[in-house]
Amino acid sequence: MKTSIPPVLISFSIVCFALIQNAQALNPPPDGGYPEGNTAEGQAALFSLTTGVANTAVGWLALNTLDTGKLNTAIGAGTLIGNTANQNTATGAGALFNNGTGGNNTANGVYALFYNLEGSDNTAIGIAALLSNTNGSNNVALGSGAGASATTGSNNVYVGAGMQGVAGESDACYIKSIFGQTSATGIPVLINSNNKLGTTMSSKRFKKEIRPMDKASDALLALKPVTFRYKEEIDPTGTTQFGLVAEQVEK
Numbered sequence: 001m002k003t004s005i006p007p008v009l010i011s012f013s014i015v016c017f018a019l020i021q022n023a024q025a026l027n028p029p030p031d032g033g034y035p036e037g038n039t040a041e042g043q044a045a046l047f048s049l050t051t052g053v054a055n056t057a058v059g060w061l062a063l064n065t066l067d068t069g070k071l072n073t074a075i076g077a078g079t080l081i082g083n084t085a086n087q088n089t090a091t092g093a094g095a096l097f098n099n100g101t102g103g104n105n106t107a108n109g110v111y112a113l114f115y116n117l118e119g120s121d122n123t124a125i126g127i128a129a130l131l132s133n134t135n136g137s138n139n140v141a142l143g144s145g146a147g148a149s150a151t152t153g154s155n156n157v158y159v160g161a162g163m164q165g166v167a168g169e170s171d172a173c174y175i176k177s178i179f180g181q182t183s184a185t186g187i188p189v190l191i192n193s194n195n196k197l198g199t200t201m202s203s204k205r206f207k208k209e210i211r212p213m214d215k216a217s218d219a220l221l222a223l224k225p226v227t228f229r230y231k232e233e234i235d236p237t238g239t240t241q242f243g244l245v246a247e248q249v250e251k
Contacts, residue, residue: 045074059093076110085120092127102137109144119154126161136170143176184235223249 033039037054040046044064045057053070057063062074064081071087074080078097079090085103090096095107097114104121107113111131112124120137124130129141131148139156141147147158153170160176187199204210213220226245229238 042077129158132167182234184230184237184239184241 034046034049036052038046038049038052039056039058040049040063042057042059042062045059045062046052046055046066047061047064048067049055049063050067052066052068052072055063055066055070056073056075057066057080058075059079060077061081062076062079063069063072063083066072066080066083069084069086072080072083072085073089073091074083074096075091076093076095078094079092080088080096080099083096083099085099085101087104088096088099088102089106089108090099090112091108092110092112094111094114095109096105096112096116098117099105099113100117102116102119102122105113105116105119106123106125107116107129108125109127109129111128112126113119113122113130113133114128115131116122116133118135119133119139122130122133122137122139122141124133124139124141124147126142126144126146128148129143129146130139130150131145132151133139133147135152136150136156137154139147139150139154139158141150141156141158141163143159143161143163145161146163147156147165149164149167150156150158150169151167153165153168153172155171156165156169157173157175158165159174163174163176165172165174189197189199191197223244225242228241228243228245229235230241232238
């Protein structure tokens, strides 16, 4: 699903830029390098810096408000304008535009994490990824518009363009283009309580309390295994398979 930037958001950005005094600029004009490992190029970039260390600001108003923060990187017009925190990386016009005290965020893409204010440890890659997030932390969004509807929730994962999510949700995971897909080969993938993906193991060395099933095995023995081939749209190779028919097992 193609994600477009709402006209009201674009207008909002232009107004915010315009409200900042046009006359703000370093004098003499920046040559790029400054004490304490800081780098600034662009109108009013790192304009308020006092004792901050190892910051890089490239672009109009990039890191404009930062004074004592450190290890921030802002590349693009309007990136990290209001930021006062540490270790944020913003690449793309308007990325982390509204960020205030949120730290350890990575935003790569125009308007990525645009509204973020206090959220920390978020990763947004793609145009408008995690656009509306304000206070949520530990979120990951990959793709244009991924997680764009998330606001205050934390620990969410959004993979794929247009996987926007739901405002306020936490501990959710969206992955595009996997629902309804079938495969002729492979094994089931399980998820444990720690969110770890894995498969089941059949070897004796991974098991305990092994006992004969006795009469409990009668139901299994009554099943009738078959050989078969999947239809061409599922398995073009027509490989012979062994297993059970779901409708028979259900009976």
